[in-house]
Amino acid sequence: MPRRTPVHTGPRLPLVLTSDGDLLDDLLRLAAAGGTEVEVVADPAAARSRWAAAPLVLVGTDQAQPCLRARLPRRPRMVLVGRSGLGDPGWELAELIGAEHVAILPAAEPWLVDRFAEGTPGATATGTGRVVAVIGGRGGAGASVLAGGLAVTATRGGLRTLLVDADPLGGGLDLVLGWEQLEGLRWPALTEADGRVDAPALVRALPSRGDLVVLSWDRGALFSLPGEAMAATLDAGRRGRDLVVVDLPRQLDDSAVIALQAADQVYVVVPAELRAVAAATRVVAATLPHCTELSVVVRGPAPGRLKAREVARALHLPLAGTLRPEPGLGRGLERGEAPASTGKGPLASLCQRLLTELDDNASAAGVA
Numbered sequence: 001m002p003r004r005t006p007v008h009t010g011p012r013l014p015l016v017l018t019s020d021g022d023l024l025d026d027l028l029r030l031a032a033a034g035g036t037e038v039e040v041v042a043d044p045a046a047a048r049s050r051w052a053a054a055p056l057v058l059v060g061t062d063q064a065q066p067c068l069r070a071r072l073p074r075r076p077r078m079v080l081v082g083r084s085g086l087g088d089p090g091w092e093l094a095e096l097i098g099a100e101h102v103a104i105l106p107a108a109e110p111w112l113v114d115r116f117a118e119g120t121p122g123a124t125a126t127g128t129g130r131v132v133a134v135i136g137g138r139g140g141a142g143a144s145v146l147a148g149g150l151a152v153t154a155t156r157g158g159l160r161t162l163l164v165d166a167d168p169l170g171g172g173l174d175l176v177l178g179w180e181q182l183e184g185l186r187w188p189a190l191t192e193a194d195g196r197v198d199a200p201a202l203v204r205a206l207p208s209r210g211d212l213v214v215l216s217w218d219r220g221a222l223f224s225l226p227g228e229a230m231a232a233t234l235d236a237g238r239r240g241r242d243l244v245v246v247d248l249p250r251q252l253d254d255s256a257v258i259a260l261q262a263a264d265q266v267y268v269v270v271p272a273e274l275r276a277v278a279a280a281t282r283v284v285a286a287t288l289p290h291c292t293e294l295s296v297v298v299r300g301p302a303p304g305r306l307k308a309r310e311v312a313r314a315l316h317l318p319l320a321g322t323l324r325p326e327p328g329l330g331r332g333l334e335r336g337e338a339p340a341s342t343g344k345g346p347l348a349s350l351c352q353r354l355l356t357e358l359d360d361n362a363s364a365a366g367v368a
Contacts, residue, residue: 014038014116017047017067018060023083026105027058027112034116044070051075056115059099067097074098079115081105091257095289100261101231102254108228114235129162129238130358133263135248135287137270137280142299142323145333145347146269147247148176149340153351155212156343159242162203164233165216166256167249168225174207174216178336182207186218190229202236213241230255234262243355250283252290260290265358267295267320270311272302277314284315295320297350320357321350 016027019042031038039054041047044067051057051072059067061082080099084106094102103112132150136143144167151163165173165187174180184207206213215233237244246259260266266287270280280296288294295318298308312319324346329339340348 012050012053012055014056014058015047015050015054016040016058016060017042017044017063018058018081019043020060020062023060023062023081023105026083026109027081030109030112031116034113036116038116044072048072056118058103058112059097064093064097068093072097076100079103079112081108081112091254095261101258102227103231104228107226111228111232111235114232129160129241129244130265131234131238131244131246131259131263132358133246133248133259133266133291135266135268135283136250137268137283137296138276139250141269141271141276141280143269144170144173144176144247145329145339146267146297146323146351147245148173148338149347149351150354151212151214151243151245152177152338152340153343153348154243154245154355155210156340157352157355158211159355160211160240161213162206162233162237162241162244163212163214163216164230164237164244164246164259165214166225166230166246166259168217168222169249170217170247172216172219173247174214176333177214177338178333179207179209179214179216179338182209184208184214186216187225187229188218188220188223190215190233202233203240225253225255227254227258230258234259238262252286257290260287263291263293265293265295265361266291267297267354268315268317269297269299269323270315271299272304272306272308272311274304274306277306277311280315284317297321297323297354299323301325321353323347323350 014036016038018024039050052075057078058081061080064080078099079101080094081103084104091102134143134147151161154161163173185205203213206215234244248256248259268280268284270276296312296315297320298311308319308322326346329347340351
């Protein structure tokens with residue numbers, strides 16, 4: 001039966017761009033499960049007039065290259081959609097067309113149903129919680145401690161906060177907070193079913209104290225974190241939390257790239273040492289293509305008297321701040337005390353200033 005693109009005079013509907021009949025059948029089924037109709041177009045030329053106004057755009061992998069050639073403008077809430085067994089569309093192509101996520105069916109079906117539900121006219125708008133990511137310029141730079149400090153400080157300030165551990169080799173952020181004995185799900189339990197995550201229930205399932213919840217690794221066997229799981233986690237965080245803080249690995253995988261692309265601000269932590277700056281140069285080069293706001297936090301001491309502004313200039317990045325030595329911090333972490341939990345000291349002061357600047361920047365940009 002031939003399909004035609006319906007003409008809608010009411011609220012805008014999600015836009016599906018594909019000429020793959022099988023993929024379209026899947027997306028129409030998922031849209032129905034999400035309680036919405038969609039507008040369907042077969043090529044970028046037909047999509048152009050609807051492109052900017054659609055609340056959500058799904059581009060089939062068959063139309064990714066045509067979209068690239070058509071130079072359609074970048075826009076938020078765009079997803080590149082494919083089907084398993086037909087080749088990996090790759091994050092490089094998704095980035096070129098400006099897609100925020102890559103969804104591979106059937107594994108990503110529950111996640112796409114949630115996205116369609118959010119795009120339904122009259123539905124509650126997606127949350128506007130902000131995302132901050134932290135990455136180490138070299139091993140042992142202190143990125144996990146800064147991420148934990150930001151989350152603890154934000155919670156002390158009244159923000160509902162989700163702290164996400166994206167580094168499988170980091171030992172677990174629950175240990176950084178002293179929460180290893182708290183009950184709640186860790187990454188392995190959330191990704192057993194082909195990377196599927198029940199986004200609405202995610203926050204309730206995690207270890208928590210007050211308004212701070214943490215998604216961390218356990219100390220079990222290593223495995224690859226599905227990109228769909230990270231995407232669902234970040235979406236749940238934006239909907240249900242005021243702030244999401246992500247601790248990133250230095251070796252970027254698909255999940256780390258998803259977090260970088262979602263981040264409103266990314267900090268790279270670099271010790272004030274020559275070799276650390278050299279290592280950070282490579283980390284920055286790998287990180288910059290995936291984010292728009294990257295700045296450096298320089299951690300002391302500086303054994304060679306290397307100044308923080310010299311580190312920032314060498315990396316060609318804005319200087320977000322400096323972290324002075326805090327002798328009691330390491331002892332407190334060993335005793336199970338969360339970083340910046342007292343609200344005093346260099347780490348707490350830096351975290352408070354970074355969060356204030358984040359809030360000021362969001363206000364200046366008109367973000368609620």
